[in-house]
Amino acid sequence: MITIVVPTYKEAGNITVLVRNVDDVMRAAELAYEMLIVDDNSPDEIIQVVASLQPEFPVRILLPSGRPRDLSLSVIDGIKAADSDRVLVMDADLSHPPQVIPAMVAKLDQDENSFVMGSRYMAGGSFDRDWSLWRFFNSHVATLLASPLTTSSDPMSGFFALNRQFVDVESLRPIGYKIGLELMVRGRFSGVSEVAIQFKDRTVGESKMNFGQQWKYLRHLRRLYLHRFKGWAEFVHYGAVGASGFVVDILFYYLFQYLGLGHQSARALSFWPAVSSNWALNRVTTFGERKRRPRTRQWLEFVGSSMIGFSLNWGIYYWLTSQVAFFDEFRLLALIGGIAGASLFNFAASTLFIYSEKRIG
Numbered sequence: 001m002i003t004i005v006v007p008t009y010k011e012a013g014n015i016t017v018l019v020r021n022v023d024d025v026m027r028a029a030e031l032a033y034e035m036l037i038v039d040d041n042s043p044d045e046i047i048q049v050v051a052s053l054q055p056e057f058p059v060r061i062l063l064p065s066g067r068p069r070d071l072s073l074s075v076i077d078g079i080k081a082a083d084s085d086r087v088l089v090m091d092a093d094l095s096h097p098p099q100v101i102p103a104m105v106a107k108l109d110q111d112e113n114s115f116v117m118g119s120r121y122m123a124g125g126s127f128d129r130d131w132s133l134w135r136f137f138n139s140h141v142a143t144l145l146a147s148p149l150t151t152s153s154d155p156m157s158g159f160f161a162l163n164r165q166f167v168d169v170e171s172l173r174p175i176g177y178k179i180g181l182e183l184m185v186r187g188r189f190s191g192v193s194e195v196a197i198q199f200k201d202r203t204v205g206e207s208k209m210n211f212g213q214q215w216k217y218l219r220h221l222r223r224l225y226l227h228r229f230k231g232w233a234e235f236v237h238y239g240a241v242g243a244s245g246f247v248v249d250i251l252f253y254y255l256f257q258y259l260g261l262g263h264q265s266a267r268a269l270s271f272w273p274a275v276s277s278n279w280a281l282n283r284v285t286t287f288g289e290r291k292r293r294p295r296t297r298q299w300l301e302f303v304g305s306s307m308i309g310f311s312l313n314w315g316i317y318y319w320l321t322s323q324v325a326f327f328d329e330f331r332l333l334a335l336i337g338g339i340a341g342a343s344l345f346n347f348a349a350s351t352l353f354i355y356s357e358k359r360i361g
């Protein structure tokens with residue numbers, strides 16, 4: 001027995017065809033199932049449509065309330081409310097081909113502990129040709145960003161199957177659409193096994209994907225990186241902020257000269273916008289989950305630590321090139337050594353002191 005969880009929002013026009021198609025496939029494959037539609041109070045007649053299907057098909061509807069409308073939370077509600085431990089999740093808009101469900105179930109039979117993904121991007125899989133270049137690009141960048149977290153070729157897919165015994169449902173904290181990725185990363189699965197799918201664009205209703213969802217995805221990724229890589233994720237994020245500060249530094253260095261300042265004054269001044277932008281970005285992104293301490297004091301501390309960091313950077317370079325012949329020959333390595341030492345110092349000062357306050361939640 002498997003529960004097919006289908007999150008819906010304004011899908012009344014698709015549900016009848018979906019239920020019939022799924023039922024055909026499950027009957028032919030002799031697989032027992034129930035379909036659980038999780039609807040976020042759509043302003044349409046889905047309740048009546050489901051009721052009209054109930055005499056003929058094993059379908060029921062769950063209408064969660066008391067939380068904001070959300071795809072991921074709906075999927076979690078469905079997983080919790082399922083009659084069976086085995087759960088398959090698919091979209092309602094007929095994008096996901098029911099024909100592959102038996103193959104996905106077979107993968108679970110082979111290894112109950114695996115996470116089974118329906119993939120558009122593996123050999124044999126496909127997506128509609130009329131995708132815009134923008135959508136294609138977006139999807140691929142999103143997939144690339146998730147690659148350190150999973151071996152799946154299509155971690156963005158909303159078509160997957162799993163045994164819920166291997167997930168601690170209460171520990172899930174998804175933001176946005178990528179509930180499959182959340183489950184893969186936080187679940188105790190032995191691995192990901194994939195089945196190729198031919199993804200079809202919806203013909204009825206419209207997608208709820210938008211810019212807001214993309215932004216949520218970046219925040220979601222951050223959480224998952226923190227979960228998987230802990231302090232290393234923060235360190236890399238901190239490094240990226242540092243690199244952005246370098247760009248700000250250069251821009252202001254030229255801007256100030258353009259405005260008539262000499263290059264030495266420009267150099268001395270451009271440090272300030274750069275260090276301030278680093279401080280602000282670390283405050284709201286790198287350490288965004290931590291409690292925010294008073295601005296001015298924290299900014300001063302950050303400037304102080306950056307100055308020590310810079311002295312260290314310079315000092316290491318000076319020491320290495322004057323004391324070690326090797327580094328005098330390969331000065332670029334001494335420069336890198338200086339940057340590495342300073343970065344470690346700055347990061348340690350930030351994480352242990354400047355932004356040290358306990359995480360919220």
Ligand code: GDD
Binds near residue numbers: 009208
């Ligand atoms: N309950 C509930 N609440 N369901 C929702 C909500 C919501 O807030 N928003 C969307 N859904 C349902 C839709 O009704 C549909 O069944 C499914 O979730 C997918 O939503 P679409 O609006 O069709 O999204 P999409 O096609 O852009 O996204 C799909 O493909 C992505 C990869 O390209 C989803 O499968 C995503 O999970 C997937 O990442």
Ligand code: MN
Binds near residue numbers: 095202207
């Ligand atoms: Mn869709």
